[in-house]
Amino acid sequence: MKKLVPDPPRQRRRDPELDRANAHLLQSLKNTRHRPFGLRDAQGHALFAVQPGVNAEDALMHVALLLKCAEEVSDEITERASGIERGLIWSMVHSVEMARAVVEALLDGARPRD
Template identity: 50%
Template sequence: MKNPTPAGPKPKRTQRDDHQHDDATRQILKRLQQNPRANVDTLKPTQAHEISPQSPFTVQADVRALEALQHVSIMLKSAEEVSDEITELASGVERGLVWSLVHSVEMARSLVDALLKGNGIDPEKTHPTL
């Protein structure tokens, strides 16, 4: 006989601080608004940044903005490919949620790639899989 209720309690959602970058983003936007002729070359390089206390990974210091954008483009391309694969396996509401994720990642990558193209970098040559 099929059990009408799931076995065990529903897993709790992980609490996230989705606003952890708001101050940094606001500072960058304010600086760019104050200097409308500013471009990506006027951005300071990265500061070392721990992803989370539980993660062994960090962002290195002194990565130039264009180089960081190239890496972001590659990561977004990977996320897009993984999301596409997951969409094929999903159904119902999950499939719609994953498609939403795919579209958000595609838009983000398009924006980053347009910035790279505007700075004379061909994103197609940045992606080793293309």
């Protein structure tokens, strides 16, 4: 669904204490471990897996990108839905937007300020 009104500009005022806490959290996260996911074959082997050794910031940046893609796809689906389906999709869109905002806030807190 195309927005008629643009998003307001991002606020520049930040809470330094929250920034420090976010940066500490991101630094305290360990690298990823191997984690298979998705459908499995007859022997129980997964086709896909999260690779081990990816640092937390890179992993969170990828999660933010995946959430953005999910947001865009669900926006397109919402235009074609009706009734209860539209409400369910909007609920999903809102959840995805919130999840992406949390991930991006963590990433923003870990980056040096301009």
